[in-house]
Amino acid sequence: MRSSTKTGIALTAALLALPVYAQNPLNSHSHGSATVQLVQRDQELVIYVRATGIDMLGVGHLPTTTEEQAKLSQVQGSMRNPGYWIGLPAAAGCSMTRYYPSQHPVVAGRGALQEMSPGKVYESNGEHMDLNFTYHFQCNSPNQLNSAQIRLFEHFPSLQSVNVKIAGFNQTVVTVGPDNPVVQIP
Numbered sequence: 001m002r003s004s005t006k007t008g009i010a011l012t013a014a015l016l017a018l019p020v021y022a023q024n025p026l027n028s029h030s031h032g033s034a035t036v037q038l039v040q041r042d043q044e045l046v047i048y049v050r051a052t053g054i055d056m057l058g059v060g061h062l063p064t065t066t067e068e069q070a071k072l073s074q075v076q077g078s079m080r081n082p083g084y085w086i087g088l089p090a091a092a093g094c095s096m097t098r099y100y101p102s103q104h105p106v107v108a109g110r111g112a113l114q115e116m117s118p119g120k121v122y123e124s125n126g127e128h129m130d131l132n133f134t135y136h137f138q139c140n141s142p143n144q145l146n147s148a149q150i151r152l153f154e155h156f157p158s159l160q161s162v163n164v165k166i167a168g169f170n171q172t173v174v175t176v177g178p179d180n181p182v183v184q185i186p
């Protein structure tokens with residue numbers, strides 16, 4: 001399934017335009033911390049999550065060994081099911097239309113760079129890596145989107161905090177942790 005509405009394209013462009021690296025705590029590369037953004041417009045919901053390679057894979061750099069690549073495939077397979085890591089109200093009736101995982105090298109002083117391509121050699125892939133996941137949903141009752149439970153802590157125990165930015169509703173940024181993983185959406 002693939003979302004090809006104009007709204008979907010516009011929201012994707014808005015999300016891709018968001019990263020303002022380094023200066024923005026939402027986009028800094030900080031072990032133990034992840035970022036989630038929820039953007040809703042009409043019936044479309046776009047969710048973007050970013051975490052460090054260290055927290056998700058136990059490996060900071062682009063996977064090179066067979067074991068590291070297997071771990072990456074396993075995490076990407078688990079993350080394909082959004083319910084694995086985020087709980088949305090069933091009453092909102094959201095169904096996923098698109099899932100897109102990517103990896104980004106992180107360079108000191110420059111922040112996260114463009115997406116890595118498998119098989120390509122990177123100057124700086126030995127340093128750090130972010131894993132990004134983007135989801136598009138269509139929601140039957142978007143007005144029922146009043147909370148989100150972040151379950152990343154259950155699967156990635158080195159995570160201490162997740163910054164959740166909500167846009168398209170009333171804009172807000174909330175930090176959640178293992179002991180308070182539920183975000184109220186205003």
Ligand SMILES: [Zn+2]
Pocket residue numbers: 029031052053054060127128129
């Ligand atoms: Zn790192």
